[in-house]
Amino acid sequence: MNGRYDAIVVGSGHNGLIAATYLAKAGKRVLVLERRDVIGGATVTEETWPGYRLSTCSYVCNLLLPEVIRDLDLKRHSYDVRPLDPQYFVPFPDGKHMISYLDSAMTKEQLRKFSEKDIAAYDAYWAMWDRIIARMRPLLDLPEPTQAEIERAFDGPAGEEDWHTLTKKSIAEVLDEYFESEQIKATLCVGGVIGTNAGPRTPGTAYVKYHHILGKIGGHQGAWGYVRGGMGTVSQAIASSAREAGAEILTNAEVAEVEIRNGAATGVNLLDGRSFDAGVVLSNADPQRTYLGMVGEKHLPDDLVEGVKRMRAEGSVVKVLLALGELPDFTALPGKEIGPQHTGGIVINPSVDALQEAWEECERGEPSRRPFIDGYIQSATEDGLAPPGKHTLSLFCQYAPYTLSGGTWEERRDEIGANIVETFAQYAPNLPNAIEHIEVLGPRDIEARIGITGGNIFHGEILPEKMFDGRPVPGYSGYRTPVENLYLCGAGAWPGGAVFGAPGRNCAFEVLADRY
Template identity: 40%
Template sequence: MEQMTAPLPAPEQDILIIGGGHNGLVCAAYLAAAGLSVTVLEARDLVGGAAVTEEFHPGFRNSVASYTVSLLNPKVINDLELARHGLRVVERRIGNFLPLEDGYLLAGDGLTKAETAKFSQRDADRLDEFNNRLEAIADVLRDLVLETPPNLPEGGLFRALPEMLRALDVGGKLNTLDLTAKRDLLDLFSKSAGDWLDGWFESAPIKALLGFDGVVGNYASPYTPGSAYVLLHHVFGEVNGKKGAWGHAIGGMGAITQAMARCCEERGVNIVTGAKVEEVLVRNGFAAGARTADGQVFTARHVVSNLNPSLLFNQLIAARELPEDFRDRMQRYRNGSGTFRMNVALSQLPSFTCLPGDGDHLTAGIIIAPTLQYMEEAYFDARRTGWSKDPIVEMLIPSTLDDSLAPAGQHVASLFCQHVEPELPDGRSWDDHREEVADLMIETVDKWAPGFKASVLGRQIHSPLDLERKFGLIGGDIFHGALSLDQLFSARPVLGHGDYRTPIKALYQCGSGTHPGGGVTGAPGHNAAREILRDLRRG
């Protein structure tokens, strides 16, 4: 990156936000509501980041990267008046459907216990206690989603005291848990999802259905320590006030970000598309603006990044502007979620061997991964060869809930596929293997639903490399960084900067690489805006 020393013009606005994904839009909406002038720069020709809807085959539209609703924070929904701006979310009729060679397992209201009893009455009898204990922890952690983590700044008592008080507040929330729940919390942060579930249940189907959440977006075995937290991360959500539910945004995930964009525009935010930022401008230790690929310079009093931290600190900021230890740690920041994402246009609904024909089970999250051992082998296989020969596939068919996505009588399906290596071994490129692996994913579904392959009219394929090129998801990482203990809460993205501030003055982060992490939540954008406004009030 070339060194720039020429003087910059006076700041053009109060806030410049880099990246028009959902968290950038949320942050912009809150700051504009406080009376600040805000400009959002988005590299693509439409805002929304990974939460967008596109036509991928004539007459067929679908969510492109993110694909389902649950974690979107209720406070964000209400504060931005997203319903008034056109957002409507409907709940799945059945939560999840796990096809098996000798049957199936359905999960949802009033279903899961009876379904589990088909395989183990003991497991069915334990489900209520399992859910209650998990929910007790999830309730407390939901309260922390909109909190700024305690930071560990350098300096004396004056700087440390506010963080000490914040830590006491967090400790107070955690202290509301009884001793059993505190022990569970320790287990969930340190153990693997597989070990946690093996301690609760004996039958493979219920462990597979619950354990899938431990590997979603997590390039790991379900027996990798720390994967239990990823499972917990996915139970924070709710749909229309119903905790733990999963839903679909009518019009696809782009309906969420388009509603956010309409809120921003109503509040006076200036949104500039086709503006790919190539450099964050820093003057005398302060962020001062950004330069785009076409040479435009945008100046502001404060700059906010909605990008993956690796992209921000390793590519857009000159190394000389960052403290050495911070720079070294950001170069080791871990990305890569083992994700291969597809959309397919279908001439008809699939029919599963274990549960043939149409039905509410086709509105569910359809999980093709019958055991924890299957998931573990998929991970090891990918590590050996670049992708799993028997991959994990979650399929959603949103057109069963939303007829705006496909022509009458036809359908679209989202395929969220794992595990694949973010970077293929032996110098191979995903550009040379994209179609081959896409064929494998479709054939995997076809094994469980014969005729699926023949029903595919068109497809949209995103390898990890495609996800990085198109959406800035480094290594295809849907969470903007691994959800591991060393990259969570006060340590996200790195200890000492878990409060949305960075080593560069007037430069903030508002993306999923900050607390509480990935998923379409809006929480990082909400929290970052609050911290920026606090700093402005302090002068």
């Protein structure tokens, strides 16, 4: 581990590992440096308590590019994803429930409980998304889509209308156009706010919804899947492919600064005093951490520094990890034996209005009194993640602000976690007594653990004004930076966050095109 590298990648998130693998496969000498003692960033499985293995941050997969899976031969490296079926179970306060299956005929039978009219609307709604996804697909491979490329993609019948829907409408507005049932709208609106500082009535949240259905699992557009062994398997599979191609990966190696000489990156200096030289440096860290932390304002144009400081980086997601002695017993679909209410996602959101209210509380600096919850019990679908007879439960919740209007996270973390448990328990009253362990991760905990500034799960909002040539900052989009030989390869770059791989892949191609 000495001498000069062709490329150093700062951070072993899945994007950094993907970029490293493409470069190593192209014959380059590559070193990945990770500050934590585990690789994967937010794509990680951890043994949170003895015998309980949880996907601590990201928990399900939809977007990981088929090109990445193919090029890196990830299946041979143990990547195994299965679509959830059912996709989700949604209990409502009146005791009714809805289940969405991979089979749309079965899902429509569920919709019938709420509205006959909405059954026909369901196909039209998906046809609209299929059209938008097909238009957007070619743009995902570009470093930063230009206006001309966007116009070409949205050319033809309904093009203008699709662009307007994607970039201007709120998810609530879109759903109002198609559906009459409040329960159906409540179920479908949550994808429009995931990881986002916005409510379902915020313009642009249609884009967030699109982002959450743009992938396919097992041929099912928009379906989400469990990765066997948890999300850490994604990172481990990529790392295995990277090592096979010759890349070196070093953990406990926090980069303090990018070494810059005559305006060009020449390597990195670590917090522990070690230094490594390289022809190019790729940063998988978020834009703030990269530019303001590792590069430094003095090496950057003023407007970039201003733009990065203005980026809204503070997240409002809380992740609650639980070890359970028994499965949740839902009032709307009783049973403590494994059933369809346990094997897909469990969505707790009574209405569009409730989600909007939850957001408005967060905007005022308060944790939502009745947060939206996206729950998953992966142990109900796979052995080895919990001791026999026990289960894991992962709750992804919104919202709780990074900066609370009253008190600190240290003071209020337990209360915020208890409120989330109580919200879930309104639908599954046995939950509190089933809990054997609990860990609550607010935005500040995600920041400290994963190293994402503000704990924003996407390294910056994925609302439309922050996408395309506005990502991460207008005037400085794409993967190249104003510092020669320094590139961004993480979720903060186009086409954005999630376990996706597009920024890492595109960045590697740009480096190879620029230099080799």
